[in-house]
Amino acid sequence: MIAVEAIKFNHDANAATHDALNIRENATRMIGVPEWRRFICVNPEDSRAAYAAAPTHGNAISIEVSMSSTDPGVAFIEVRVKDRVKARPVNFINGQTGFVTFELIDPPSGHGHVGIWDVDWHWEYRTAPHHPWHHFATTRHRIYVVLDVPREPWKQAPYNAGNTQLPWTDVLDYACRWAEGATSTDMAAALVTQHVYALGPGVVTYDCPGGGSSHYSWGAFDCTAFVDRLRGGIGNGVYVNCSDCATIVSTFANALGCNLWQSRMGWGFALNELLAIGSGVWQTACGWPAFNYHEVAWEGACTANDDVYDACLQVDGDSDPTSAPRVPLLPQDLRFGNPGDLLYRDRLATPAGRPNCNPQPGTRQRRTVV
């Protein structure tokens, strides 16, 4: 009997150019290598691997596979997964091959867009060229594809269980679905922004009772609680504010290879009417006259010349954001702008409030995930 014993997707922890990224499941659980082990892994979610499209582009992607044979007559065979893993000869010594390198055929990362694929690999062998192929094993895997190596707060090193900033599959499970099909970082960030805003009012809603206070991002990003909330748990409750939304968007988008920051604008500015996350009523946030500050996911240096993604609210997108009628516009890849530009700043703040609604690039940060 021939069997697959183990498969390594992330066989080189120091590179993301020809194999999988360094990842973990969440704050407390690591994903070990080999990712697939015989008798342990049954379903696709038991064997997860993530690839970055940009650094692997044009490169051969390889895995390492260990096989066994209980048949003493089998010493030299050819092994493949039709259309998925290139055939190659393997040699059994004392019934074991040790880890041997296989090249993938048309891997998902080669398509250059974000996604999640659950794959069933049907392993086959033949004893000599021109002999028929025989099925001997099926392995199942969950493959994540992101656009580029995840950016901070996510890290690739050090690759050990103590590094809780390795990208979490708990986050990729949502981020890759939200941004499915995205071929650029702007597109991915926009899709993440749309999906976060769409979580209202069922999953999260703007914190009117608490004065717009941070429930998930005061200090570090309580990503564990937020994922719990996404999965239908209590999390830290239903309320979010702008810092929470900015942190969620940038952290989830950066897991896909985007390059966003959490940064504030302020201080103390009057608001145009808007649609806060979870609300269907056009009004200044919760009816308050002003924001002491506001925070968004922001590109580049987080200045007036850089683009913002705001999943916390929709602004009036027509030619006069200070009065009705209202045309809902979710700010995504929208330049912050200067007063009079009719860009993000003008749509958020009243004419009188705009001079106090200034980018505060000194507040630029990427909160650690916990």
Added chain:
Amino acid sequence: MSVEQRRFLEKRYDASKWRGRGGQGRRVLEGISLDRLEIRGWTLVRSQRAEHAETTAIRSLWRRGESTSELLAVDVFECASVKAAHTQLMDALGNMQSGAVERLTDKNAPGDVAFGLDDTMVLFARINVVVLVRNAGPTVVPVGAVARKIDALLERWPKSEKSR
């Protein structure tokens, strides 16, 4: 928090009138826990304690009844001094977007200094301890009575030998 935001908040909340005052000269509270806190009708869902160099933070979530529609988030920060507590208080205000949060000055207000919004969020400092009580569930409940209950617990808390 940035220097500019702190400056804005100090002016906005008239910090010169309360910062560093109230608990000065009194013995600090130490070893604060919510184990002794009983809030009629409310059940502790979870409590997490995080020890930092200067502050111990207790983040807790409470539920009324069996459903999760009525939830309270109660955060308690035990700081090293009154001054540090007021800095923590300012940090909490710095994470609230609303321009409608105001200082509570009536005689029923908890703590040495308190801020609130309607009766749905209360933030106060008692000596070296900062408490934030706010709604976390979709059914909004008043929080003032709970804040006063916690303040009463702090008032009864054994004082440390230290005075800061």
